[in-house]
Amino acid sequence: MENLQAKAYSLRRDILDMIYRAKTGHIGGDFSVCEILTVLYWRHMNVSPQTMDDPDRDRFVMSKGHSVEALYSVLASRGFFPKEDLLTFSQFKTKYIGHPNNKVNGIEMNSGSLGHGLPVGVGMALAAKMDGRSYRTYVVMGDGELAEGSVWEAFMSAGHYKLDNLIAMIDRNRLQISGSTEVVMHHENLEQRVRAFDWNVIQAEGNSIEALDRALCQAKAFRGAPTCIIANTTKGCGVSFMENQAGWHHRVPTEAEYRAAVRELAEKEAEASA
Amino acid sequence: MRNTVANRQVICDVLMETARQDPDLVVLCSDSRGSASLSKFADTYPRQFVEVGIAEQDLVSISAGLASCGKRAFAASPACFLSTRSMEQARVDVAYSNTNVKLIGISGGISYGALGLTHHSAQDIAVMGSIPNLRVYLPSDRFQTRLLMEQLVRDDAPAYLRVGRNPVEDVYEEGRVPFEMDRATTVCEGEDLTLIACGEMVRVALDAAALLREKQIFCRVLDMYCIKPLDKEAVLRAARETRAIVTLEEHSIIGGLGSLVCQVVAEENRCPVHCMALPDSAPVAGKSQEVFAYYGLEPNHVASVCADLLNR
Ligand SMILES: [Mg+2]
Numbered sequence: 001m002e003n004l005q006a007k008a009y010s011l012r013r014d015i016l017d018m019i020y021r022a023k024t025g026h027i028g029g030d031f032s033v034c035e036i037l038t039v040l041y042w043r044h045m046n047v048s049p050q051t052m053d054d055p056d057r058d059r060f061v062m063s064k065g066h067s068v069e070a071l072y073s074v075l076a077s078r079g080f081f082p083k084e085d086l087l088t089f090s091q092f093k094t095k096y097i098g099h100p101n102n103k104v105n106g107i108e109m110n111s112g113s114l115g116h117g118l119p120v121g122v123g124m125a126l127a128a129k130m131d132g133r134s135y136r137t138y139v140v141m142g143d144g145e146l147a148e149g150s151v152w153e154a155f156m157s158a159g160h161y162k163l164d165n166l167i168a169m170i171d172r173n174r175l176q177i178s179g180s181t182e183v184v185m186h187h188e189n190l191e192q193r194v195r196a197f198d199w200n201v202i203q204a205e206g207n208s209i210e211a212l213d214r215a216l217c218q219a220k221a222f223r224g225a226p227t228c229i230i231a232n233t234t235k236g237c238g239v240s241f242m243e244n245q246a247g248w249h250h251r252v253p254t255e256a257e258y259r260a261a262v263r264e265l266a267e268k269e270a271e272a273s274a
Numbered sequence: 275m276r277n278t279v280a281n282r283q284v285i286c287d288v289l290m291e292t293a294r295q296d297p298d299l300v301v302l303c304s305d306s307r308g309s310a311s312l313s314k315f316a317d318t319y320p321r322q323f324v325e326v327g328i329a330e331q332d333l334v335s336i337s338a339g340l341a342s343c344g345k346r347a348f349a350a351s352p353a354c355f356l357s358t359r360s361m362e363q364a365r366v367d368v369a370y371s372n373t374n375v376k377l378i379g380i381s382g383g384i385s386y387g388a389l390g391l392t393h394h395s396a397q398d399i400a401v402m403g404s405i406p407n408l409r410v411y412l413p414s415d416r417f418q419t420r421l422l423m424e425q426l427v428r429d430d431a432p433a434y435l436r437v438g439r440n441p442v443e444d445v446y447e448e449g450r451v452p453f454e455m456d457r458a459t460t461v462c463e464g465e466d467l468t469l470i471a472c473g474e475m476v477r478v479a480l481d482a483a484a485l486l487r488e489k490q491i492f493c494r495v496l497d498m499y500c501i502k503p504l505d506k507e508a509v510l511r512a513a514r515e516t517r518a519i520v521t522l523e524e525h526s527i528i529g530g531l532g533s534l535v536c537q538v539v540a541e542e543n544r545c546p547v548h549c550m551a552l553p554d555s556a557p558v559a560g561k562s563q564e565v566f567a568y569y570g571l572e573p574n575h576v577a578s579v580c581a582d583l584l585n586r
Contacts, residue, residue, distance in 0.1 A: 055344065102371055108342060110371040113362060119332045120367055123339020123347075126324060130300070130345075137339075150363070153332035160327075 004042055004209045007077075008034040009269035012238045013262060014073040014086075020258045022090040024098065028248040029142060030070035032173040032206070032233040037074045039212045040138060040169075044220075049080045052105060058135050059124045061109050063117020064142035064171060065099040066250075071107070072096060080106035115148025117141060118168055122158045125166035125226070136220070139168045144176030147185045152197070158226045159198030166226040167219045168199075172206060173235035179246045194228045206231025239264050277444050281419040281437035282380050286311045288423035289348060293319045299427065300340055302326060302349045304333040309439075310350040310380045330360040334377065338367035341374040346427065353379025353395035353436045354386075357402050368432045369408040376426050377402075377434040382412075383473065383524035384552070384566075385439035388559040395436065396552050400529025402434040403502045409433040409456075410502040412523075414476035415445040418499060421453040436473065438524075440562065443477045445497065458505040464492035467580050468512035471522035472498045472531050478566070479522050481573035486580055493580065498531060506538050513544045518583045520548045522576060524566075527551040548583055550576060 011034055019025030041047070045058040062071050069089070076083045081104065088094040095103045099112030109120055121139035128135050145151060158166050172190070174181050181187060191201045200222045204215035212231060219227035235249075236242030239261045253261055293299045293315070302324045307313045316323040324340075326333045330351055337347035349356070356379045357364075368375040379398060386393035403410045411426075411433060413419040419437060426433055445461060446452075452459050458470070461480055471479040476497045483493040494516055496508055512519055519539060521532040532549025539547050550571060558568055566572055570579070 059343070109338070109373075110366060113366050115331075116335055116363065116367055119335030119363075120339040120342070122332070123336035123341070124343050125339075126336065127340045127343035127345055130321060131343075150331040150335065153326075153329040154335070157326050157329070157332055157336065 002042065003273055004038050006269050006272040007042065008038045008209065009238060009265050009272055011038065011070070011073045011077060013265045014077070015069045016253070016258065016261055016265065018069050018072065018086055018089050020253055021087070023252050024090050025069045025252070026066040026250045028175065028235040028242060028245070029064060029067040029171065029173065031237045031239065031242065032235045033064070033067050033070050033140065033171045034237070035207045035209050035212055036140060036169055036171060036231055037070055039209050039216065041074050041078050043213060044216045045138060046135065049078070049105065056133055056135050059108055059121070059137040061117040061121050061137070061139045062100050062111055063114065063139050064145055065111035068098060068100050071100060075106040114142070114145040115150040118151050118154035119157070121166055121168070122154050122163065125158070125163040126161060128165050129163070135165070137166050139166070141168060141170050142176070143170055143172045143174065143181050143187060144184070146170070146187055155194060155197040155199065162224055163226045164223050167216070168226065168228045170228065170230050171233050172230050173233045175235045175244065175246045175249070177246070177249045190230060198225055200225045200227040201230065202227060203230045203232065206233030207237045238268055277416065277441050279416050280311065280439065280441045281413060281416055282311045282439070284416045284419045285378060285423055285437065286315055288420060288427060290315055290318060292427040293322050296346065297322065298344055299346045300324060300348070302333055302337050302347060304328055304330050304351045306351045306380065309352065310378065312350055330355045331363050334360040334363035334375070335367045337375045338363070338371060338373040342371070347375045348378055349375060350378040350380055352393065353382035353398050354393050357395055357398035357434070361401055364402065364408065364434070365405045369405045372407060373432065374430045375432050379434060379436040381439040382436035383438055384557055384562055387561050387565060390559070391556040394557060396526045396557070397529070398436055399501055399525050399531060403529070403534070407432060411435045411499055412473035412501055413437065413499045414473060414497050415442055417444065417446045417448060417451040418453060418497070421451060422499065425455050438474050442474050445476050445480060456500045456503050456505065458500065458508040459497040461495040461497050462493070464494040465516055466492045467518045467520065467584060468494040468496060468516045469520050469522060469576070469580070470496045470498050470509065470512065470531065470535055472501060473524055475522040475524055475571065478571060478573055478576060482576035482580065485573055485577040489581065491581060491584060501531060501534065504534050504538065509535055509538045510542060513539045513542060516545070518546050518548065520550060520576070520580055520583065522550045522571065524571070525551055526554055528554050546583065548579060550579065
């Protein structure tokens with residue numbers, strides 16, 4: 001089996017290149033969500049470039065749409081479109097814009113404005129129940145995003161309808177654009193809050209492929225309620241000087257920083273492969 | 275005899291008829307099944323009905339999620355909330371993502387009379403009409419509502435539809451309803467002046483035209499139920515063939531049918547346009563008819579405005 005922990009580091013290098021080239025992007029959240037996307041796309045979700053019309057494919061919604069560079073890297077690496085396409089990222093007339101849009105193969109729904117993904121996911125999960133189909137719906141959210149009221153409307157309706165075919169993953173990196181989530185709008189009782197909406201909640205180490213894999217196996221086996229995986233991640237994970245720094249939410253690295261980041265990611269990838 | 279069938283009732287009828295043959299048709303409400311006349315649908319087709327509670331944002335996003343999985347989703351909620359509370363969900367999850375969701379705004383305009391500005395939807399044309407890839411329809415009577423709904427249950431593109439709460443007088447005769455999708459209906463012909471109206475105001479325009487006919491002023495009445503895409507050709511024809519245009523709508527004077535018509539007419543600058551609508555302020559309290567009369571949205575005043583315009 002492919003070493004997915006190493007894969008996640010190689011994806012980070014693709015992301016870094018994309019952002020450095022285009023001089024725009026949201027590198028901090030991209031790096032915190034890498035393992036989440038890797039484990040979903042390589043181990044858990046029933047999706048492939050050939051089956052995007054299959055009514056039984058799993059559904060994925062990237063609710064934290066600003067981490068689109070991470071999603072693009074994953075989709076390109078999984079063959080949804082040629083990697084060279086990403087040279088146009090954020091360029092004039094590109095379809096590879098700074099937030100997901102469903103003109104790009106592999107992307108189901110447009111996002112960018114926060115708080116939309118979970119209620120859309122509720123609709124997808126309801127459709128599966130209505131049609132007796134076995135696909136699952138996965139929604140990845142940020143933690144800053146949780147201040148949007150629409151997220152809680154969706155927590156409520158998913159709990160009400162006992163949508164055990166819906167899995168929400170929160171990239172809990174404890175930072176948002178202005179700083180610490182706990183200072184901006186705290187979520188310290190997040191697990192209890194989500195549980196109170198009749199969800200199954202699992203906490204996991206969010207930058208560990210194996211920990212996320214275990215959490216997803218549990219989530220898939222759980223019946224009678226939707227599952228929320230609180231993936232405790234590190235924003236900027238993989239590059240020491242970016243980690244846990246709110247400033248790297250959307251900073252573009254200088255040439256020196258770019259070189260240092262490339263070096264560090266290569267070392268981490270080699271370490272993970274060993 | 276006065277019509278007692280509200281347009282919202284007709285919407286329910288068409289949804290029921292369609293749901294019988296189409297298991298992919300789903301209806302969603304936000305604690306609004308009663309006001310939308312959809313209780314019967316919910317009872318008859320419980321597996322094709324989703325209640326989301328008082329949560330309009332959730333209502334629209336869930337509809338979009340269902341539609342992305344092959345459902346034909348009809349989300350019904352009071353027009354005031356649907357067009358403002360969930361505007362972003364309409365813009366992003368429905369229109370931008372291009373999901374087959376039909377947003378049904380009920381109790382539109384000032385249907386809720388004395389309930390105040392919170393319950394009026396006098397901005398919905400401006401709001402929903404500005405969203406790319408979202409069609410906007412305000413049908414006039416029960417017969418036209420049926421024909422429009424029969425199209426909407428079949429097509430695959432997003433749309434917003436607004437109807438009022440109470441039964442309105444018929445504009446057309448049963449079995450004789452000229453209707454072409456996205457084309458204004460010429461309700462009556464005339465060469466002197468054109469009245470362009472939508473929704474409940476079409477009947478008012480028709481009655482004003484009858485009053486004017488007694489004075490030998492012959493009005494064309496256009497039922498512009500298709501606010502978007504607006505039937506620009508019909509507007510330009512009116513500008514070329516008649517001496518003035520008067521627009522009539524149950525909407526704010528800003529950004530509604532009048533504004534859209536002016537934009538089209540201005541391209542050729544051929545004829546004067548006078549816009550009749552609700553003011554840019556919280557409307558006075560009262561029953562619809564009282565409020566309409568207060569703002570001059572009734573046949574006598576409309577007729578006198580038209581006559582003055584021609585005498586200028
Ligand atoms: Mg965050």
